[in-house]
Amino acid sequence: MSAVEISRFEKVLAFHAAPTLMGIKCGSLLSLSGEEFDLCALSRLLGSQLADRGLRIRLIPVGEKRKLIYVYNEELLKRKQNCMAVRQFLKKYGYSPTASAEQWLDRLCERLSEDGFPHEIGIFLDYPLEDIKGFIENCGQHCKLCGVWKVYGDVERARRIFAKYYRCRTELCSQLEKGRRLAACVA
DSSP, rough: HHHHHHHEEEEEEEHHHHHHTTTTTEEEEEEEETTSSSSHHHHHHHHHHHGTTTEEEEEEEEEEEEEEEEEEHHHHHHHHHHHHHHHHHHHHOOOOOOOHHHHHHHHHHHHHHHOOOOOOHHTTOOOOOOHHHHEEEEEEOOOSSSSSSSESOOOHHHHHHHHHHHHHHHHHHHHTTOOOOOHOOOO
């Protein structure tokens, strides 16, 4: 794989996962084509560079040519797991309250391979629980605000978070445009 391909992959990750890479969001998810990138090799390379910062990359196959790339902050995901309301909510979808973060991700991968879409994925993307529940209860309709996620609860809080995420993306992408490497820029 070439330096150009690595740089392109870093820029795509930065654009879609900046808040996670900068340590303010537990996880980010993007979908990429295996025809565009050597996803296995690039994920291994970047994963090893980011591991000492507690960041992980997990590939999730969703078709013959596409993969979901879940970038996550291990510590922030574990904090999510410690929330009793989150554990109770996910238990309804087959997630063991005593499972490890890796086991929760294994269950999420199973759910992604089933028919339908597992809307509890919002937990893994750091969406507020009230908004995830609101989305499920309202079948994605009647939200108060649509941004990074559909908001059913605290609109002002969501606006502040959306702005913070946008600033993260702008800053990280700017650093990469200046020639810095992703691993040198992340939290």
